[in-house]
Amino acid sequence: MVSKVQMKRAPVSKKLLTLRSISKSHAHSKTAIVFDASKYIQNLKRKVEEMNLQTIASAQTSTSHNPFSVQLKVEAREEGFLIKMFSEKSCSGLLVFVLEAFEELGLDVHQARVSCSNNFLLEAVGTINDNQSAEQKDVEVVKEAMLQAIQNWSEVSQQQE
Secondary structure (H helix, E strand, O other), X not given: OOOHHHHHHHHHHHHHHHHHXXXXXXXXXXXXXXXHHHHHHHHHHHHHHHHHHHHHHHHHHHHHHOOOOOEEEEEEEOOEEEEEEEEOOOOXXXXXXXXXXXXXXXXXXXXXXXXXXXXEEEEEEEEEOOHHHHOOOXXXXXXXXXXXXXXHHHHHHHHHO
């Protein structure tokens, strides 16, 4: 005969297994599974907060710092920096200024996708090639360099008009 205690343990045990699989925990004890799940939730909260901050920063960057409506987003990732730029207009010559900024930063581009036909779209993943200065370069430094490249391009393109 099944006792009341065993009947209560079955749903709890099933829920712990579900929690263990969702949080990708390899723990076996109840305490460790709950602890891993707690860490997993904290990590998810941190990621959501970072995404919210990046969205706000991106919106502020695209409206306040560059009048040419070039949207800029820079993220730090494990593989390096992810840089995204977009404009609904074709920005003739902007790519040259961006590449010069990459060179000044010492940024090695590992992967990139660019379109300059009807609009301007750049997605690039790169790392700092100078180990001593890599620790000093963060997302804000890269973002400022990209904003400066956009500003330099806008000044040159206004002079040509």
